[in-house]
Amino acid sequence: MNRGSVSKLTLALGLAAVVLSVATLIGLPTPVQALATAAVLVLLPGQALARLLHVADRALGALLVPVLGLATLTAVSTAMFYLTMWSWKACIVAMSVITILACLERARQEEA
């Protein structure tokens, strides 16, 4: 990666979050919907957040992708239930926003 430029992976993660969240909110055929939703709710936010941590151990970094995705989704879903504003669509929007914010922060780091 060149100093001062945003990496392709950061861009791809942010774009994928936007595209897949819109697609899952509109609705897709069942197996595709399951895969796309798993990506939007767990894998993309997990990957975006894990990239902010700069973990030295690659195995630990890979493990943190599903861990951060699941833990963040649990925290977001639980908070929404307590605030009586839960819906699965709201969760998708919230997790997409988290992914995009993480990507923006990563982009800021890459540009610095």
Add this chain to the structure above:
Amino acid sequence: MISVAEATSRTKGRIKSRDVLCALAGAAALALAAWAASTVAVPIENDLGLVAVLPYPFWAGVVLLNVAFVAALRGDAAGPASRPVMIWLLAVLVLMLFGTAIFVTGVPRGEVAFRHLGIADALASTQDINPHIDAYFNWPGFFALLATLHRATGLDPVTVALWAPVVDMGLWLTALGVLTRHLTTNPRRRWLVLWIFCLGNWQDQDYLSPQAFGLFLYLVVVALVLGPLGAHVPQFRGFKRVELAAWWRGRTPAEAQPGRRLSALVVTLLLVVVISASHQLTPFMVLIAITALTLCGRVWPSRLPLIAGVVLALWLAYPASAYLDGHPPLADAGLQAATQANIVDRVNGTPGHLLVVQVRILLTLVLWVLALAGAVWDWRKKRLDIRVVLLAVTPLLLFPTQSYGGEMLIRVSLFALPFIAMQASSVLLPAHVGTRPSFLAAGALALCCCLLAVMTVTGRFGNARYDVFTDNEVAAVQSVQRLAPEGSAVISAAHPTPWRNQGYLDHRYRTIDDLCKSGLSAATCGPLVYDYARHNPAGGVVLLTRSSEESLVLQGDISEQGFDEFEQWLRSQDSVQLVFSNRDARAYRLAPFAVAP
């Protein structure tokens, strides 16, 4: 930089015939086991459970897989077989041991997974958390996650529950695989730890449950605490105050960069919060583990236990306060009460069931004895890792604090298992990293693994007579949930009933053995059940299934004749009507007593 142990260097890019053979043997073992398991007829009609009805090709597959694993582990002078082969063999083992029931039936085993689906469904339907419903709604984190994933993905919840054991084991093994990198530099030992973790995992806690999710996060927390949050300690000089102070000050962080330590700390705190919100017991395990590691100087942020303790206390004081009001955590504390609930009360039932219970105890003891021998061996070689010992032993501290419905010992042994496996592996492999096990040692290891596998299948599927449900039973439950008026009492004979996955809040679910603490005979228990159902304003439905009857008989609570007498008595009462019947279940509707104007 943290020192993560790297695998012994291997000849890269060259496929070895031994690796190919081991992988093929794994595939053959899987095919044998899957085919053999698929021929088993449901219901299981044997007190020993699945172990007694699985045909011999299944066991041939078990032996073949364990031999292939030991051959792959032995590898060559460069180390064990390649990583993809080892992962493949592990995946086959997980499918064979934890997916066996999936090859037998398409219905998830056990009652609790159904109940957990119902809680997630209730949350999604009400879109609110009412902590006064029951304990689950005081620790709703996992169910909130489940509700979101189910509604968003559109996957069939029952299918998800069916495959949950395999998925959970995959997650546990992934976390444990990362964790062991911080404990040993020996790649053979790391693979063997994962293998023993599978072979010793009879506890059957990997179904769709908050504790399975909690154990996964617990292992990740331990990996973080041993890794980027770890600390190196100087040589211990003594217990005098000056010596202790010098020892404490002499600690250095395992991760040199403060930014990385901070990141790991943030993730750890997030996980502690999520664990505290998801499960009653796991946060205490986390707190005990990180406190013990911190006190022995192996955790760099020394205030981490304090922060974790505050998070846990806050959760108990606010979101979980509704439950704790009526259930003080230490109400049934004490070693005697714990022993009674966890051991004495469990060692009863038919001779077959008793044998299963004894095999479970034996398997646990075998692993603990191996671990003890490994600890002594390591201590004599001056390489005992105090972190492993602490992580293996500290879960025991929770044993006398609560009986946990008679399941505390099961949970304690599960949380200790990864580190018991770690310590046990010390005596099962040569001491030096690069040394291959001899043929004799490899043969003994293969034999040991085969025996552990047989014991695990026995212990794990020992309740198959009553926790493997038939399609008829599932159909009966669905009909009852549909037929029972809202607010009515739905009463099953005993807990192994595949119910409550729908309409969790619509009915009052009870079991006969819960209502009749003094005995299940028709004369004493019948009137209690009858009155309970009819006094309920919406009446009740009594559901008698094959599995619930088998459960009571197998565990010695009632005889088959006594159960028949109970049913005869019920049928003979006023206002009792048979509303559903098939080969494996009967449902009786009990009209409510007329309400006085």
